[in-house]
Amino acid sequence: MQRITLHTTINGKEFSFEVEPRLLLVDLIRDKAGLKGTHVGCDTGNCGACTVVMNGVTVKSCQVLAPRAGGADIRTVEGLARDGTLHPIQEAFWECDGLECGFCTPGMLMTTAAFLEENPHPSDQEIRRAYSGNLCRCTGYLNIIKAVKRAAETTG
């Protein structure tokens, strides 16, 4: 199969990859860049476990072909903590018990990162709407709402 070369920045680091054009971005991140924190929970773009931030907006990386990430700036869960210090969003999820198995968590965190940049002081209703594309099977969400509000306080 034909292969293409693409350059992309992930968490501030530049990468270049040789890939099949049909490769999904999520597999580029997981298998080529070796960043396993981005997860795959479905194959229809419904669960949000694969959510990353690309050029400042959230994308479901299972729904994006890798070549579209050429020249892009991508942020994943691995880029949240800096120099061993957790990001306030991570702290908030931990404090508020906003996770159990942790499978949905990276997607939730990246959605939060982009969401709070856009809306630093969201209401409960706004949060409920904004996260409808991120499914969690463990927590029942109420602690995630708390965590997002806590993160808004600490980052805002």
Add this chain to the structure above:
Amino acid sequence: MATYVGKSIKRKESFDSIQGKNTYIGDVEVPGMLHAAIHRSPHAHARVTRVDLSEALAQPGVVAAMSGQDVRRLSRPLAPFPFTRTKPYTSDYPRVRFADHYGLAVDRVRHVGEAVAVVVSEDRYAAADAAEAVRVEYEPLPPVVDVEAALERGTVRLYEEWPDNIQYEFRFSEGPVEELLEEAPVVIRERIVQHRYTGTPMEPRGVIASVDQRDNLLTLWSSTQVPHALPNLVLETLGRADLKIRVISPTMGGGFGIKWAFYPEEVLMPLLSLQLNRPVGWRESRSEHMVASHHSRAQVDHVEAGFDRAGRITALKTHVIVDLGAAYPSGGTSLAFVTANFIPGPYRVDNYATTSFGVVTNKTAAGPHRANGKAESNFIMERVMDRAALELGLGKDEIRRRNLIQPHEFPYTCVTGSTYDSGDYPACLRKALAEADYAGLLADRDRCRLEGRYRGVGLAFLLEPLSSLRPNAYNAGYETVTVRVDPVGKAWVFSGDVNMSMSHMTTLSQVVADELGVRFEDVQVFEGDSALVSASSGSYASRFSTVTISAAIKASRAVRTKILAIAAHSLRTHPEALECTGGMILGRDKPGVALTVKEVANIAYYSINQLPGNMDPGLHDTHYFINPNTSFEPDAKGRTSNFSTFPYAVNLAYVEVDVATGDTQILKYLTVDDSGNLLNPMIVDTQITGAISHGIGGAFLEELVYDEQGQLLSGTFADYLIPSMAEMPDLEIHHMVTPMPFTPGGFKGVGEIGAIGPPVVLASAIEDALAPLGVKIMSLPLKPENIWRAIHEKRGTGDKR
């Protein structure tokens, strides 16, 4: 003494999870691993006449492919699960049959999604391509889709060697049920339909096998809740007594019962790895998961309940028909057993008769899902109680109050033989009514009714049998924990349980730190690896806090006794004069640190000349804690007692139904739970909230819909909807505590009861809201279209307004 137990300590596990550092099954990398992909049946029922692998094998990167015939040549039928033998019972009932299913379907497929061929490639994408290039010829057979039709005489049989489609049968009768029903002034007779839905953890399954030829050691990574059962099951199925098998269950992205099973891929990957002498892995996609991982819940129930004029139950008769799907080793037969045994629930029922069938159909196999059989049994009984209340002109609270088992009756042996451990049911009901302002809600409902708005109050008393065991089965009902203090004074805990998402590391650390008298940070917990302890019953039925925690407490106590004996010997005092806390050994009446645990550990391992006479070196203990309050042996009435503990809850919901759309809005959802002592209240409340969201999904959204041809119509997350944040109401969670009397910690278990409530209490609330229209709710789900239809059927026929 409790420094940590009972406190809302943040989860240890979360530290890795929030950084994306967990290793789930899909993240496990074994050097040189090949990728398998599975070709699955598009038919619900068909003969397989030809499997052509040549085109698949010709694809680039493909190294092997297998059909069912190959698998039959190389292995045996999948070993039965959860039983260790095909004749597990000595009594007449339960009666169970097993079918010969292999890792791949051999000459017949019995559900859409059944594995028919497997291909192996150097590349995961190429493997998926090759699986599509497998050519299979089928001769379709009539599908058996409806579970009641499956029971009719002359219906197609799924397994020709069986006389009918009944895989499992349980019968029980106590007291003159028929006579009492005949005499009863009020008899409720209903047919209840519960729909098919399932756990759908966010992480689908995955299996990797790797063989080390030097040691004949097969290592199997699987997202399984039963890593200790698999070595046996895989050995038996492979027929390779020469192998040693180690099973590792990595960090799990949720299980909810769906990963409590023996799946075909767990024998296919070992088989391929042995053939190819390379590691082989398979990762389930979501679409595969929906047809290849277990379904649950579907059943049709017939119930007759007699009441006297005072509203007391005089007799109960039930017929339970569970839709098991194909007879794979999924543990699904327990659904029929548990449902039938616990329909009497929290009420005094002295006369009870039941027949319960587990019936095979051409659908994906059914197995446990969070509140296995209990969501179903509670739904049946609570619908009956609501109907009886209406019939007798009693309040929903009053009819329950008149039938609840009283606090002085515990431990209470219920009619089917299990012993309810402890509780104060009337107090729980009182507390729920008070917290919710029940009278206020009823008044508000009545006010709204006058305005033409349809609001209703739902009430449900839920009972949840937990921590079960079975004879001659992998869930034998004990748990194994080893506690070790190492030479530098740190505690190591090895448990046979599996951490599905329930924070075992945190809670085991809390308990062991308290029992040993060391710091929480100094406890290290290991789970999910068959090499850690010799055996385990696995993770199911919320048994962790009943048996695993108890085993950890007992093992810790044995180690602490030794620590104090060594310290006392070295300080020339009595162990009773010492206590241990935070890693320090203190004199009970003398202030100041006498010794540290680290110093004692140093003696125990290195200065063994300073040990008291005859004492062995080392600080460790392994404890097997057996499910208390149970018995395998049938009593005089032929009853066994299979569950240790019985947490309970009262749920109350206040809803408004939009009669134009059938849509229900939850205005209030309240629960009062008694799960015994609380190990970590924060974690308990998260578990309850998560479980309630499963129940809300089951009530309103989730449904595995099959058409008449046996095609699954809701096979992705685009049409099998699980609740999102938008559908989750705010909750009011309250607690009551009656400690579990038969365990050292008094904990009961909390993982499942939340999942029982919503379908039950929301049906009650919706029926109440629609009472002016006379709508009766006897089936699930409570999807808007179903409620709308129920409203319109009534309007078309009965309602004259």
